[in-house]
Amino acid sequence: MKELERKRKGEGEGREAAPESYNTVTKLIAGPFAKEVAQIWPGPRLGEYLTATDTRRHVWHLWFSSRRMSFRPDNPMSTELAYAQLTFGRSKDLITQATGSQPAGLIRALGRLGPKARPARVYRALATILATDGPGAKFIRHAAVLPDDLILGLATLPPGLEAKSVLRLFQKGRLPPYALGYFTWSLARLEKLMGSSAAQSIVAARNPLEAIRDAILDLPFPDPPWPGNSLLRPVTARDRLKKVGDDFENCLRGFHRERQSVLTVINGVEYLYEWCGHEPALLLFQRVGSIGWFLKEARGRKNAEVSDETRAEILKSLASASSLCPVWDLGEEVWHSDGFFQEHVIFSGM
Incomplete structure (x- = not known):
């Protein structure tokens, strides 16, 4: 009995040493998994982890x-089961447990990640x-180095879309990895x-990412919510x-700001109108679902406030458009009860 107590005490001392290892070598190599490693390979066991390939x-x-x-690092039974499984289990079996399949080339790719652990999302x-086995998989299998941003970027590639031209742009340093999925789908x-x-012109551009953004922003504006009249003219391009x-x-x-404004218009969120009266002004309307549009901002030249007379003329003109709210200052308290549009101050300046 005394021998058993001494043995248990020795095991306890071994586990108490884990935090020290966790703060130094383990943290350096295991990174985000330092806690799990310190629990599964405490004390003398740590050498098994560090000397593994x-x-x-x-x-x-x-x-x-x-x-x-469902591994729980704070549960001793779960820790012991994990130790036995990870120590004696075949790599292929562990991969099947982790992914539910056997993605071709995964073990080889893991071997090119270097000595230090990567973030969990990079492994996933x-x-x-x-597992998808598309253009990204082929690129991974032939890449000499696998930085995190490349892996995360390739994971965004939409399945079923041709990506060879996009990946060539990346290889030439003309496209950042974070934009791979967005660029492929948009193209x-x-x-x-x-x-x-048009697609070929974008690919051939000096800065393809900038070119595709411009192509999107040059898309036609949607029809204005109201065709306007001689005084109130929609900005349609x-x-x-x-x-x-x-x-x-x-x-x-x-x-x-110009790009942001164009994007909100082509997305159907906002629309601009010119007031062509004696005192010119620029009016910004924001959409409220299928109900219509309310006046969010209105300013004259150099963001100057418009006069009371011009306000009255604008409201009179709006009254003939059922989809445009003919109210000058809605006030954020209108939406205060549920916080809707609380961030908007209707006459806050442009």
Whole structure:
């Protein structure tokens, strides 16, 4: 009995040493999985983890990353079961447990991740890419190095879309990895809408990502909520929006603000109207579902406030448009009860 107590005490001392290892070597190599490693390989066992091959350690990291596993590092029984499973289990079996399949090339790819652990989402992304077996998988199998941003970027590639031209752009350093999925899908959609020549021009551009953004922003504006009249004229194109910004000398002249405004218009969220009365003004309407549009902002040249007389004229003109709310200052208290539109101050300036 005394011998058993001494043995248990020795095991306890071994586990008490884990936090020290966790704070130094374990944290350096195991990174986000340092807690799990310190619990499964405490004290003298830590050498088993540290002396394992990079490939084997990354198989363990993949196992930790999986949402399929129910390992609990704070439960001694779960820890002992995990130790036996990870120590004696075949890498292929552990991968099957972690991913539910055997993605071709996964073990080899794990062996090229280097000595240190990667974030959990990188392991999940790598397994997903290779399980999908699309263009991203082929790229992974032939890549000499596998940085995190590349793996995460390849994981965003939409399945079923041609990505060879996009991946060539990335290989040449002309496209960042985070934009791979967005660029591939957008290019396919623009090619369908505008033709292959438009897509080829984007790919051939000096900055393809900037070119595809411009192509999207140059899409036609949707029909205005109200056709307007001789005094109230909708801004129906990007070129006209730029011209209005220059004429009014307001923030629409700014590169980012102009782009943001165009995007909100083509997304059907906002619409701009020019007031062509004695005192010119620019009106910004925001959509309220299928009900209509309310006046969010109205300013004159250089963001100046408009006079009371012009306000009255604008409201009179709006009264003939059923889809436009003929109220000058809705006030955020209208939506205060549920917080809806609480962030908008109707006459806050443009």
